[in-house]
Structures are given as structure tokens and as C-alpha cells.
Amino acid sequence: MPDTLAIKRISASPSALIPLASLRSGGPVYSKLVDISKCIGCKGCEVACKEWNDLKVEQTTNFGSFQSHKDLSSNTWLLMRFNEVELGDGDDLTWMIKKDACLHCEEPGCLFACPAPGAIVQYQNGIVDFNQDNCIGCQYCVSGCPFDIPRYDKETKTVAKCNMCIDRVEAGLEPACVKTCPTNAIEWGIKEDMLALADKKIDRLRERGYEHAAVYNPGGVGGTHMMYVVPHGDRLEDYRLPAHPTASPGQLRGLNVLQRVGSYLLGFGVISALVHFLAVGPERPEESV
Amino acid sequence: MVTPLIKRFSFVERIVHWVVGITFVALLATGLAFAYPSLFWLTMFLGGGPAARVLHPQIGVLFGVGILFMFGLWVRDMFLDRQDRAWLGAIKHYATHDRDNVPPAGKYNAGQKLFFWVQSVLAILFMVTGGLLWFPESFGATWLNTARLLHYASTLGGGLFLIVHVYLGTVAYPGTARSMIEGTVTPAWAKLHHPRWTGDRVDR
Ligand code: HEM
């Protein structure tokens, strides 16, 4: 059995900053590869996601878009965003579709921001999973995520997002969205293989005239375990993909420093009081009445 | 013969102070639990992580209301005068119990007055940044992370001053704590700590 569920990082633990070494090295590191140019917009992946993960169905309304839901939610972990963009100055409207779901960052900002031990776990295989049993509902992961992915559920008071069908992956299967995609726009495999595949796809796209075709695997978060091949790599913002996402915003790093300083400061306070007491002692009023 | 005592804090003052004191300690415990993974077990006292997360801001509101009352009750006595400034200059004599070189204090000494002002300002910071963190959906990541930073920084200030406050109010100066419990102090205590203050005498 391959070492599919060895743990790499646990939120609010030392391993959040210093990843655990894999005890059984050489386990597979996976990635999805989403080829936007092959997506036909059928949304089968959305249905497969709901179905496999047993997520509540939400009433949708027509808001003038081909898109199913307006936004992700704690029950909608995957949303195909049909961004409507006019390319050039003609009237040729294009869908710059984005498969909006957790990217499973190599350096997950959500996990770094989380104060609840064990609420977010990253596996050696690349999957970042939320463990609602340990979630305290503070939503710091929401502000830690550079991709605006986690969603808070007011009823359960916990946060949820795509878990890469970890229960399928553990059993050697591909995630449900990959399985269902009729055009193989979503591929699944060892991350290195997926990067090589991305290169081939990019070459082919360039031959077809998409000179800016690129792979989206942002280095600011250490790379991701859901990568995209985008035909218009020079127009990331039109896909709603941040050009320079970072996992540890300056403020979070500041917080870590402050916490260290703080523990010394409070310790210093207690010790000073103790030393003062031993050196000078209490001062008693003279009760002469 | 019974010793006459001096009234220092009314019943209302004591209630308000202890609402502030107890809520603050509960907030400090849960807040530290959220800041330090190794202290997460402190959430146990309020029923575990999720319960502590729900209660922390609610207790915060109680603290806010309490400290607002406290401010209204005591602000009149808290402005520093000329002798208070002299007192601050002689603070090292105060710390070493060298009373002959400590300018006489009124109802509150300059240290107490500064503590009052520091806690009042920090309370505003707590409220504003805590409010942001309570409703994270309404604000962007930058706001929230900044709020988290400031909320935490004010905790450090408040926590450090609280350690000094509790130390001085209890073990360092015997006879002080009763002012906040029974509301009265002995004449000898008043003469030692607050020579310029003459409270109302009450019979035991
Ligand atoms: C929980 C532990 C606390 C203890 C044991 C404690 C104890 C005391 C005592 C004995 C006094 C009376 C001092 C006197 O008679 O001169 C006092 C006064 C006072 N307390 Fe506290 N207190 C606590 C927490 C707090 C907190 C959390 C605050 C505000 C954030 C606070 C604010 C004040 C203020 C402003 C005064 C009047 C001025 C002063 O004495 O500094 N206390 N406290």
C-alpha cells in the first residue's frame, strides 16, 4: 500500500512551521491539472463533487450567467466560474472559466493562520484537509487563504472546503471531479508527471496561436496541488487567479514574532514581581491603634 | 474598643471592578489559548475550543460595558496633578519602600492613575479590533490580519500591566486587597499609601 496519508503539517502545532519528515519516504505527491482550454462548461464536476461528498443541494437562481451558483459555500466546494471577458476590442465574448476550489497549496496560508490544533491537516501527498471536529469557528483560515476558498457555515459554526476527495485518494482512486469529466479537462496524477503534461499542453496551445499559454502553479505558496493550464497566461486576473499569491502575509509573520516577544514579556512580568517580592518584600502598614 | 475603618470603595464600585477583573482574566486565558498552541488547553475552563470561541467575544462585551462604567465612576479622580508627577520621578523610592522620599499620594497614586488610563485606552483597542475579528465576513484579509496583530499587541500591554496590578494589590501591599473586597481599609494603611486622601470613617 503506498504511503498515501502520511502527515506533513498539523495546524497550531510545531509542524505548522517545520513540516514533519515523511517516515516512509517516497510516497506519491499528487496534483490535479485543470486544462481550461478543454473545459466545455458542462459542470459535471460540480455534480460529482456534491454527490461524492454528500453535500447539501442549494437552490440556485438565474442571475444572467451560465454559472450555477453565485459563490462557493460550506456546501458547495467546487464552482465553475464563467468569467465573461471580451478579448481584444471586437465583440468576441469569451468564457475564461475558472475551476474555483481549494488549490491545496504546498504552503497553505489557511493552516498557518489556524489557532486550533488539528483543525487543518496537510498530508505528504499534498492534500490540505479541514477537520471540522477540531475547528473552533474563528475563520482565521478565511483571511489566511490567498485564494478566498474556505467558507464558514453558520449552522455548524465550522469552516469547510474541498478535501480533494481524500477518502477516494486514500483508496487509490482519483477525485470525483476528475473521474466524471467527459473531456479529461481535469487530470490527476503524480505532480511531476502533471507538470510534464502541462508543458506538452502548453506547447500544443502555443502551436494553436495561444502564445501566452501558461501553467498556474504559483511559487508564492510553494506551488499548488491543483494546477491550471490557462490559454491566456497574460490575463490571470480575468480568470480571477491572483498573480502573486503569498501564503504568509506580512501580518501573520508579524504575529509570530509578536507571540514570541509576548511570551518573554509576560514571563518577565511574573519573574520581576517574584524577584521584587523576594528582594524587597511586602510593605505592611504599622497598625498602632 | 473597635478600630474605626475607612470606606474606600462602594458596593457598586467593587461589583464593577470585579466584573472587569473576572471577565478580563477569562479573556486573557482564552485569548492566550488561541495565540499559543501549547496553551490551547486553557479553553477547557470555558468548555473547550468551540465554546471558548463563542464565549470570548461575548465576555468581551461584558468587559467593555464594565470598563465603561468603571471609567465613568473613577475618571474624576484620575487626572495627574503636580505632586503625581513628582511621585513618578521618585518611583524607584516607591519600589524600594523608601517612604521618606516618596511624595504623598492622594486617593490614587500616579502609578494607579496611569494604570487606569492605559487600561482605558487598551480597552478601546480591544473593542475595535475584537469587533472586526468577531465578524470576519464583513472585512478583507488585510484588515483582519492587522486587527489580529493589534488585538494581540494590546493583550500583551494589558497582561503585563495586570501582572503588576495584581501583584501590588495583593501580596506586595498587605491590607490593600480588602479595599476591593470589603470596601474598607485601616487608617494605618491609608496613612502609609495615600497620605493626602481622607476617606469617610465608618464603624466596624
Ligand atoms: C483579576 C485580578 C485583579 C485584582 C486581584 C485586582 C485588585 C485590585 C485592588 C485590590 C484594587 C484596589 C487598589 C486600591 O485600593 O488602591 C484595584 C483597583 C483597581 N483595579 Fe483592579 N484587580 C484586578 C483586575 C483588574 C483589571 C482587569 C482591571 C482593568 C482592566 C483593573 C482595574 C483597576 C483600576 C483602574 C483600579 C483603581 C486604580 C488602581 O488601583 O490602580 N483591575 N484592583
Ligand code: SF4
Ligand atoms: S487554496 Fe486556500 S484553503 Fe486551499 S490550501 Fe491554499 S490556503 Fe488553504
